[in-house]
Amino acid sequence: ITADNLQDQWCDRLVVVAYHVYQQFAAPIAEPPEPFSTDFRTDDGENLAIEFQVPSLPNGMIDRENFGTGQLQQAGSWSDFTGERMNEDPTGFVRFRDVELSSDMSDLSFKVAARMFGEVEGTFNLVVGVYENGLIEGQKNDGETIFPYTHDHVFRGNINGLYGQEVFTPASEFDENCADLFEFTSPLDSEWDLNNCYLFAYLVNQSTLEVVQVTKTAIVQ
DSSP states (O other): OHHHHHHHHHGGGOOOOBOOOOHHHHSOOSOTTSTTOOOOOOHHHHHHHHHTTOOSSSOBOSTTOOOSSOSOBOGGGHHHHHHHHHTSOOOEEEEEEEEEEOTTSSEEEEEEEEEESSSOOSOEEEEEEEEEOOEEEEEEETTEEEEEEEEOSEEEEESSOTTOEEEEOTTOOOOTTOOEEEEEEEEOOTTSOGGGEEEEEEEEETTTOOEEEEEEEESOO
């Protein structure tokens, strides 16, 4: 609910991605159609949870920035830290271009335009992934089970690996009003409802893992 409220507040300036991780929190414990029978875990999500040593849920990160108490934040602090981050000037640019589905909707092709502003301080990767809205499952709320419950922003996996690909270094230069263009093709999982799926992309500092710019777009245009 906290993440949904922030999404309503900041609209396209904020991209929310929800990672369902760990055996004790996200493994199925029943058979369909009972609640908690669906497995939303992914290899990339599990590896990220291990990378950032997520101790329990719900925990989140706001651009993976350390606000003085580490990168992991409890839900009660998400609003303040998001507002603080929104007041900062952008240091980069990333946008999707030419998103196209194959005729049988089994494959996706698209481009990502990206650049940094000013001199590039550090090395940056581009990471591209998919999340899905409108997934029906159970949800625990203070010991009570809510079912059916609509899960949005559910992470489905990265397209170019856990840490993406290196795109910018201190040697990178950009012409005014120009950006570099990166092309991708990817198969799509037949179990996904593509009408509810979104691509997201972000630029991340390779050494600090801090996200400096993010964007999203619907897969079905």
